Amino acid sequence: MVISMDNNVEKTIITVVGKDTVGIIAKVCTYLSEHNINVLDISQTIVSGYFNMMMIVDMNQTVKEFSECQKDLDEIGQEIGVLVKCQRAEIFDMMHRI
Amino acid sequence: MINIFEVNETNNMVEHENLDVRTITIGISLLDCIDSDLEKVRKKVYHKITNVAKDLANTAKRIEREFGIPIVNKRISVTPMALIGGAACRTTEDFASLADMMDLAAEAVGADLIGGYSALVSKGMTEADELLIRSIPVALCRTKRVCSSVNLASTKTGINMDGVKLMGEILLEVAERSKDRDSADCMKLVVFCNAPDDNPFMAGAFHGVTEADAVINVGVSGPGVVKRALEKVRGENFEVLCETIKKTAFKVTRVGQLVAQEASRQLGIPFGIVDLSLAPTPAVGDSVADILCEIGLEYAGAPGTTAALALLNDQVKKGGVMASSYVGGLSGAFIPVSEDRGMIKAVEAGAITLEKLEAMTCVCSVGLDMIAIPGDTKASTISGMIADEMALGMINQKTTAARLIPVIGKGVGETVEFGGLFGYAPIMPVNKYSCEAFISRGGRIPAPIHSFKN
Numbered sequence: 001m002v003i004s005m006d007n008n009v010e011k012t013i014i015t016v017v018g019k020d021t022v023g024i025i026a027k028v029c030t031y032l033s034e035h036n037i038n039v040l041d042i043s044q045t046i047v048s049g050y051f052n053m054m055m056i057v058d059m060n061q062t063v064k065e066f067s068e069c070q071k072d073l074d075e076i077g078q079e080i081g082v083l084v085k086c087q088r089a090e091i092f093d094m095m096h097r098i
Numbered sequence: 099m100i101n102i103f104e105v106n107e108t109n110n111m112v113e114h115e116n117l118d119v120r121t122i123t124i125g126i127s128l129l130d131c132i133d134s135d136l137e138k139v140r141k142k143v144y145h146k147i148t149n150v151a152k153d154l155a156n157t158a159k160r161i162e163r164e165f166g167i168p169i170v171n172k173r174i175s176v177t178p179m180a181l182i183g184g185a186a187c188r189t190t191e192d193f194a195s196l197a198d199m200m201d202l203a204a205e206a207v208g209a210d211l212i213g214g215y216s217a218l219v220s221k222g223m224t225e226a227d228e229l230l231i232r233s234i235p236v237a238l239c240r241t242k243r244v245c246s247s248v249n250l251a252s253t254k255t256g257i258n259m260d261g262v263k264l265m266g267e268i269l270l271e272v273a274e275r276s277k278d279r280d281s282a283d284c285m286k287l288v289v290f291c292n293a294p295d296d297n298p299f300m301a302g303a304f305h306g307v308t309e310a311d312a313v314i315n316v317g318v319s320g321p322g323v324v325k326r327a328l329e330k331v332r333g334e335n336f337e338v339l340c341e342t343i344k345k346t347a348f349k350v351t352r353v354g355q356l357v358a359q360e361a362s363r364q365l366g367i368p369f370g371i372v373d374l375s376l377a378p379t380p381a382v383g384d385s386v387a388d389i390l391c392e393i394g395l396e397y398a399g400a401p402g403t404t405a406a407l408a409l410l411n412d413q414v415k416k417g418g419v420m421a422s423s424y425v426g427g428l429s430g431a432f433i434p435v436s437e438d439r440g441m442i443k444a445v446e447a448g449a450i451t452l453e454k455l456e457a458m459t460c461v462c463s464v465g466l467d468m469i470a471i472p473g474d475t476k477a478s479t480i481s482g483m484i485a486d487e488m489a490l491g492m493i494n495q496k497t498t499a500a501r502l503i504p505v506i507g508k509g510v511g512e513t514v515e516f517g518g519l520f521g522y523a524p525i526m527p528v529n530k531y532s533c534e535a536f537i538s539r540g541g542r543i544p545a546p547i548h549s550f551k552n
Contacts, residue, residue: 013100013105015105015106015109041099043101043102044102045102047106052102052106053102054101054102054105054106056099056100066164067160067163070163085109085166087164087165087166088164088165089100090165090356090360091108091165091166091167091353091356092100092104092105092108093100094352094353094355094356095104095107095108095349095352095353096100096104096107096108096349
């Protein structure tokens with residue numbers, strides 16, 4: 001199944017966790033803009049000394065497959081030394097909303 | 099909109115608290131495979147299973163990746179084989195050859211286990227039922243993935259004591275045949291009272307005759323998540339305790355519901371049920387016994403254990419029921435011994451006995467589960483233990499089960515290592531007094547008075 005072609009799939013959550021360093025958001029956002037992935041919301045915090053970011057993005061316009069994006073983002077994360085995860089938003093919606 | 103704390107909470111559950119989907123189980127009806135020609139049945143069984151479940155492993159992998167939630171097992175359950183093979187099988191070997199086909203089909207689609215080498219004999223046994231039961235030792239010994247279950251009793255029918263007697267003997271035979279592997283094949287055999295038709299958990303999964311052609315049943319887990327949540331309410335009263343368990347169970351079950359819906363959509367197979375059981379594994383932080391300790395017991399088995407487990411089981415159900423459109427299966431807390439680090443510790447410390455475990459099965463799902471007993475235990479004694487467990491289920495109108503492992507060549511004080519998810523178990527002492535005369539009476543125990551509701 002190609003997620004990007006499926007209009008029912010609305011949002012994707014990207015989380016970045018790791019040691020704070022210069023340019024984390026820039027690197028991730030550059031990738032997203034290059035692949036036509038729209039950022040809807042960003043929030044970040046520091047949890048016990050670790051950089052913690054969450055993005056809500058819309059992947060409906062990208063031609064990239066979901067699994068490819070996951071792989072690419074994972075590689076970008078490894079380059080900067082942080083953990084980048086990319087998950088469909090439904091799991092969070094289901095768990096935290098009735 | 100979802101916020102960062104909620105996202106972190108969910109991901110923490112997966113990364114640090116062992117939240118996972120324990121199993122996606124496809125239930126497949128094999129009723130249309132019945133034929134009087136054994137060769138035809140074998141072919142049809144293989145074809146039907148591999149056809150319906152062909153995308154199981156890939157779909158599970160995809161869901162796992164997209165949502166970031168581990169799916170530990172991919173399983174299949176089929177219609178009780180005694181019904182499917184009844185017209186064609188004349189010998190135990192005929193039945194065992196059907197187990198071979200189940201094994202091959204499961205392997206072909208990448209399923210970890212396949213359940214349904216089963217007979218439902220809660221009132222009486224047909225010839226086919228008895229043949230299948232007698233073939234269980236051979237079938238389990240030569241297959242890898244096949245699991246077997248026998249329903250020996252129900253609230254509506256009473257207890258089939260001939261079946262109970264037979265299963266004591268069969269269990270010892272299974273143990274004997276796999277004695278070079280610490281009688282490990284016994285793990286693939288379970289006996290039930292009030293067996294559910296839609297249980298996704300092994301070894302007891304089968305696809306009941308009341309079910310549709312194919313369904314998706316999902317079993318969630320998450321003892322670690324409940325334990326961690328309870329750490330935050332230490333010393334609080336029971337109201338706070340129960341609320342915390344309920345809310346946590348809700349969250350865990352929601353994940354199961356999502357995975358079940360998604361698997362159903364992607365596979366094109368209707369969604370059956372979510373089984374909201376707390377199923378432990380030997381991994382650190384994945385123990386039901388540790389939850390009992392967190393509730394306030396020094397060890398599982400201490401006085402108060404039955405009450406603590408009753409509360410836990412009930413709150414899990416209350417939280418879970420609201421989270422899923424259909425719940426079923428066993429739904430509650432599992433208390434296997436070898437698969438739960440906290441239980442093993444309790445046995446080693448001498449805190450828990452077989453009798454206490456039996457009491458605990460009155461208030462939780464399933465029953466005496468994954469308990470290693472001495473290999474020289476008599477068949478009639480095993481039957482007696484089974485009969486006790488069946489009586490609890492029959493009278494209390496609940497599912498109970500027994501999955502005992504008589505370890506041939508080993509005795510109390512020794513330990514058996516089953517490996518992986520099955521863990522290890524210290525062999526527990528069994529009451530040494532005989533029930534031979536009771537078991538050899540024959541016949542059945544009538545249904546209890548409260549079953550007559552018509």
